[in-house]
Every structure is written in C-alpha cells, then in structure tokens.
Amino acid sequence: MINTLIEMWQQPFIIRAVVVGVLVSLCAALLGVSLVLKRYAMIGDGLSHVGFGSLAVAMAFNLAPLEVSIPVVVLAAFLLLRISESSKIKGDAAIALISASALALGVMLISITTGLNTDVCNFMFGSLLTLSKDDLALSVVLSAVVLTVFVLAYNKIFAVTFDESFAKATGVKTSMYNMLIAFLTAITIVLGMRMMGAMLISALIIFPALTSMRLCKTFRTVTLCSALVSVGCFFIGANASFIGIQVRQGHGFITRSLPTGATIVVVNLIAFLIFWLINAIKGRVRK
Amino acid sequence: MALITCRGASFGYEGNTAVAGLNFEVQSGNYLCVVGENGSGKSTLIKGLLRLKAPIEGSVLMGDGLKPTEIGYLPQQTAAQKDFPASAYEVVLSGRLSARGVLPFYTCKDKAAANESIERLGITLLRRRCYRELSGGQQQRVLLARALCATQKVLLLDEPVAGLDPVVTQELYRLIAEINHNTGITIIMVSHDIHSAVKYASHILHLKNRQAFFGTTTGYLNSPVSKAFMGGERND
Incomplete structure (x- = not known):
C-alpha cells in the first residue's frame, strides 16, 4: 500500500491534481462559511448544475470547458443572487428551477451530441486525473485570486455576513460584497467541478463550514478550522481513492480504485460526524 | 445648527x-x-x-x-444572527468598519476602541464568549457596544x-x-x-x-x- 502511494506521488498528473485539489478545497471552505451563515448554501448547488450545463455546451461545440463555464456560471451567480434578494420570487424555489433547467438542457445536449461517455461521467461525478497543464495554470491563478480577495475583504465579509443592515448603515457597499462572494463562489465551483463532479461540488462548500461550526465559537476559528478540515479531508479522500479497496473476485482479490469526488464527500461526512459527536460529548460533560 | x-x-x-x-x-x-x-x-x-x-x-x-456613516445603528436582530459563530469581541470590532474605509485590516486604534466600548457596557467578561451562547439581553449589549464603536x-x-x-x-x-x-x-x-x-x-x-x-x-x-x-x- 505504501509502495503504491509512493509510486503514485511520483506521477506528474497526481501532483497536478493534488495542487488543484488543495487550492480548490481551501477556496470552497473559506467561502462556504459565509454562504452557510447567510443561508445561501443552495446557491452553490444551483451553480454547480449550471456549470454542468455549460460544460455540456462546451463539449458539444468542442470548446475549452473551463473558459466557457466560468463566464456562464459567474452570470448565473449574479442572477441567483438577484433572485434570492428580491422578495417577489422565493429564493430556494427559483434556485431549484434554474438548476434543474440547466441540468436538463445539459443532459439533452449531451444525448444529441456525444452520448453519455466517460467524459460526461467525469463531469458529473468528478475525476482528479483529467487535468491538463493549462487547466492547472488557470486553476492556480484563479484560486490565488480567490484567496487573496478573501483575505483582503475578510473583515467586510464578516460584517456583511453577520449583519447586513448594520454594515449598510456604516457605509459598507453590501450589494457589492454580496456580488463579490457570489463571483468568487462561481469561480471556485467551476474549478472544483472537474475534481468533485457537478453533483458533488456543493458538498465541498457546505461540509467544512458545518463541521467546524460544531466546535468553533468565533468566526475566525470557524474560518481557519474549515480550511484545515477541507484540506485534510481532501488529502485523506484523494489518497484513499488512489489506493482503492480490495474486492473479492473469483478466487483472488483485485484492487478497485474509488471515485475521487465521492470519496472526498464521504470523508467529509465522517469528519462532520466526529465533530458532532465531540460536541455532544462535551455538552454531556458540562452538564 | x-x-x-x-x-x-x-x-x-x-x-x-x-x-x-x-x-x-x-x-x-x-x-x-x-x-x-x-x-x-x-x-x-x-x-x-x-x-x-x-x-x-x-x-x-x-x-x-x-456624516451619515457616523450614526451608530442598532438594527433589529435577524434569525440568522441568533446562531452565529462569532465572539462578542469580533462583533463589537466590526463596528469600526466605517472608520476603516477602504483599508482591509483593523489597526491597534480600532482594537482599543472596541475594548473601550466593551468596558463601557460592562461586558468585559463576555468578550471571548460566543455570540450565539449569550442571552438576549447580553446580545443586545454586544450590539450596543458595536454601535458605540461606530459613533461619537x-x-x-x-x-x-x-x-x-x-x-x-x-x-x-x-x-x-x-x-x-x-x-x-x-x-x-x-x-x-x-x-x-x-x-x-x-x-x-x-x-x-x-x-x-x-x-x-x-x-x-x-x-x-x-x-x-x-x-x-x-x-x-
């Protein structure tokens, strides 16, 4: 097993995948705290479906997937934000409407053109190993932008997340910061979609924040803790998926690799349950 | 006037x-x-x-x-705030944002002002406590301290x-x-x-x-x- 890992880690495509994975996990975890607290978690889910739709379009017309998806998903993010801010249409229903429509259009387009091949499966459920060198460069640059902007806007993001009316009254341009959060989320989702898959990327945003909120009491510790949890779960999940599990076949055992995105989500779920359990035990002890 | x-x-x-x-x-x-x-x-x-x-x-x-941004405002609480993971100090400090302008980080002066406002409202002991674990009255004091931070x-x-x-x-x-x-x-x-x-x-x-x-x-x-x-x- 150790040998497999060492061998794996010498492959350039694995290194690429891990670099992108760590960066995307970090971005998703940081933004996730604000999204979960603002009750915007569903926007992440909606955006990933829109992302899938736009990937299908890119594939149908033989275009570069990331370059097409990023502007489409950013636009969708602004639209979803507008909808959830306006009181006329209820936000969650509108998000479900848009995400289902995007997914349906994507699936239709795929059936007409390429059919449900491995590429499509990779977009839906993720694959770490299909990243090209260009994808790597774009991912690194964009995640660096997301992380820098997040750190610089941290205090404003806290204020806007905790209390929009107060922030507005003290002269913070809250709608600009809401748009900034939506914009950064859109980029993170597109970057993460290759690795996690359109169906699973929203877990990367929601889980670390919820996990760290079980135990952490301040915004700063919640943010730092979810960054750590997210990167940690990615490492464990990615390695577990490389190693795979032994399954019995005929008289012997063969190794089956695990799907990356799904494994990472399951590791996140386990982390959540552990944190929840520790919190419950702590509560008991205090009583 | x-x-x-x-x-x-x-x-x-x-x-x-x-x-x-x-x-x-x-x-x-x-x-x-x-x-x-x-x-x-x-x-x-x-x-x-x-x-x-x-x-x-x-x-x-x-x-x-x-200036309009110098009004210390205490809005009504929202449902999302009631279970928000933030320390009382973090909440109070965010009152200094109007003084901060475009600069991204708080200065020592901001932190001193936040601490002064915390002392003035008699919530020094709650400083490190989590906002969501405070009682309704304590939460209002924290928000009042934040409003005081934003105004003279x-x-x-x-x-x-x-x-x-x-x-x-x-x-x-x-x-x-x-x-x-x-x-x-x-x-x-x-x-x-x-x-x-x-x-x-x-x-x-x-x-x-x-x-x-x-x-x-x-x-x-x-x-x-x-x-x-x-x-x-x-x-x-």
Whole structure:
C-alpha cells in the first residue's frame, strides 16, 4: 500500500491534481462559511448544475470547458443572487428551477451530441486525473485570486455576513460584497467541478463550514478550522481513492480504485460526524 | 445648527408614501423616542435617517459635522444572527468598519476602541464568549457596544428591547439613558413601549404615517395624541 502511494506521488498528473485539489478545497471552505451563515448554501448547488450545463455546451461545440463555464456560471451567480434578494420570487424555489433547467438542457445536449461517455461521467461525478497543464495554470491563478480577495475583504465579509443592515448603515457597499462572494463562489465551483463532479461540488462548500461550526465559537476559528478540515479531508479522500479497496473476485482479490469526488464527500461526512459527536460529548460533560 | 433636521420630508416605497410631512430637529444630546403603531412609518424613517433611502419630498440635513456613516445603528436582530459563530469581541470590532474605509485590516486604534466600548457596557467578561451562547439581553449589549464603536455622536436604536424580559428591558433602558447622560451621545430610539419612552426620552416623535406629534416629553404628555395612545394601551 505504501509502495503504491509512493509510486503514485511520483506521477506528474497526481501532483497536478493534488495542487488543484488543495487550492480548490481551501477556496470552497473559506467561502462556504459565509454562504452557510447567510443561508445561501443552495446557491452553490444551483451553480454547480449550471456549470454542468455549460460544460455540456462546451463539449458539444468542442470548446475549452473551463473558459466557457466560468463566464456562464459567474452570470448565473449574479442572477441567483438577484433572485434570492428580491422578495417577489422565493429564493430556494427559483434556485431549484434554474438548476434543474440547466441540468436538463445539459443532459439533452449531451444525448444529441456525444452520448453519455466517460467524459460526461467525469463531469458529473468528478475525476482528479483529467487535468491538463493549462487547466492547472488557470486553476492556480484563479484560486490565488480567490484567496487573496478573501483575505483582503475578510473583515467586510464578516460584517456583511453577520449583519447586513448594520454594515449598510456604516457605509459598507453590501450589494457589492454580496456580488463579490457570489463571483468568487462561481469561480471556485467551476474549478472544483472537474475534481468533485457537478453533483458533488456543493458538498465541498457546505461540509467544512458545518463541521467546524460544531466546535468553533468565533468566526475566525470557524474560518481557519474549515480550511484545515477541507484540506485534510481532501488529502485523506484523494489518497484513499488512489489506493482503492480490495474486492473479492473469483478466487483472488483485485484492487478497485474509488471515485475521487465521492470519496472526498464521504470523508467529509465522517469528519462532520466526529465533530458532532465531540460536541455532544462535551455538552454531556458540562452538564 | 441641529444635529439632524427633517424639513417637510416624506419617505416611501415604489411610489407609495409610508410617512409624510416630517418636520423636526434633533439637537446634540437629545434623547428622542419615535413611537407609533405598526406600519406607521417608523422603520422607513430609520432608513431615511441612515441615508439608505432618499426622501421623496423635502430634505434631511445633518449638522455639527455629522456624516451619515457616523450614526451608530442598532438594527433589529435577524434569525440568522441568533446562531452565529462569532465572539462578542469580533462583533463589537466590526463596528469600526466605517472608520476603516477602504483599508482591509483593523489597526491597534480600532482594537482599543472596541475594548473601550466593551468596558463601557460592562461586558468585559463576555468578550471571548460566543455570540450565539449569550442571552438576549447580553446580545443586545454586544450590539450596543458595536454601535458605540461606530459613533461619537448619535445612536439610532430600532426597538432594542424587542423580545427581552421585563427585568432585562429595564436594565437596557437604564444603560441607554446612562450613555446619553454621561457621554452626551444623542439617542434616537424607535419603540413600541410608550410608557418607558416617556419615562426616559427628552423628546417624542409620534408617527401615524405623518407627523402626529413632535416636541418635548412634557409637551407630549399633555397633548391629545398621547392621551388617546397611552390611554388606549392601558385599556388593553
């Protein structure tokens, strides 16, 4: 097993995948705290479906997937934000409407053109190993932008997340910061979609924040803790998926690799349950 | 010149006027209570005073060098806030954002101001505690400390005692009166609680989608408006 890992880690495509994975996990975890607290978690889910739709379009017309998806998903993010801010249409229903429509259009387009091949499966459920060198460069640059902007806007993001009316009254341009959060989320989702898959990327945003909120009491510790949890779960999940599990076949055992995105989500779920359990035990002890 | 002057101001939403014909002045050091029934235009007036809403007619003038972003605002709590993971200190410190402007990080001066405001409200022991674990009254004190961080001149409080029990309510009223008395900070408070309003405020503004009364508290108690409003409440 150790040998497999060492061998794996010498492959350039694995290194690429891990670099992108760590960066995307970090971005998703940081933004996730604000999204979960603002009750915007569903926007992440909606955006990933829109992302899938736009990937299908890119594939149908033989275009570069990331370059097409990023502007489409950013636009969708602004639209979803507008909808959830306006009181006329209820936000969650509108998000479900848009995400289902995007997914349906994507699936239709795929059936007409390429059919449900491995590429499509990779977009839906993720694959770490299909990243090209260009994808790597774009991912690194964009995640660096997301992380820098997040750190610089941290205090404003806290204020806007905790209390929009107060922030507005003290002269913070809250709608600009809401748009900034939506914009950064859109980029993170597109970057993460290759690795996690359109169906699973929203877990990367929601889980670390919820996990760290079980135990952490301040915004700063919640943010730092979810960054750590997210990167940690990615490492464990990615390695577990490389190693795979032994399954019995005929008289012997063969190794089956695990799907990356799904494994990472399951590791996140386990982390959540552990944190929840520790919190419950702590509560008991205090009583 | 007065700190805040409303001259024939009206505010509303999308063509509907919520409150009209406002003519009043708030002097530095006043304690003004804005009273009126639900839907009488109190919240709209607050948005107007915070410059989040431009008047449809008339004008709102700020005097004594007051900038709109220098108003310490205590909004009503939202549901999301009640289980928010943040320390009391983080919440109070965010009151310094208006002073921060475009700079991304807080300075030592901001942190000192936050600590001073925490001490002034007697919540030093809660400084590191998690906001969601505090009682309703303690949460209001934290938010009041944050509002104090944002201002040297005027506090605008939107129903600060909503949902608090009677003992805590009285404590909070006393605290607000103390701030007004000791530091000379002007208080503008929106309140349902007319009896406490007349007990603590120096001036009363009574809204009924228009200005039904504005003047000193003594003047208000002798006016027909108050007799109808307060008498009506006692009969409930």
